[in-house]
Amino acid sequence: xxxxxxxxxxxxxxxxxxxxxxxxxxxxAMLGFASVGSADAATAKVAKQTxxxxxxxxxxxxxxxxxFFQAPSSCNYVDGPINTSGWCVLYKSKG
Numbered sequence: 001x002x003x004x005x006x007x008x009x010x011x012x013x014x015x016x017x018x019x020x021x022x023x024x025x026x027x028x029a030m031l032g033f034a035s036v037g038s039a040d041a042a043t044a045k046v047a048k049q050t051x052x053x054x055x056x057x058x059x060x061x062x063x064x065x066x067x068f069f070q071a072p073s074s075c076n077y078v079d080g081p082i083n084t085s086g087w088c089v090l091y092k093s094k095g
Contacts, residue, residue: 005065015089018077019050045079051088053078058087 063069064084068076075082077090 015051015091018090020045025091026073029095045075045077047079048088051078051090053082053086053088055083055086057085058091061091062087065094068095 006028061086062084063075063082063086066075068078068090069082070076070086071085073083075088075090
């Protein structure tokens, strides 16, 4: 599990793996196993390359209709400005 605690910014991760790591980090923080500094790490955003971000949509899927998109140009999980027409492996339709 130690290797799962560190995501290499040059390595691409699946949405499932990314969300699993986030759930594990959040669970540890809720149980009191994480210090205040570590809790901040659980909410840290990842580099665009890590989640295969692209500035263009993938079919009908795009950041503008993703549950994690925050208007006008940010994401709950991805660092930096996000294009509403963009896409990454974390994409989850709003509904």
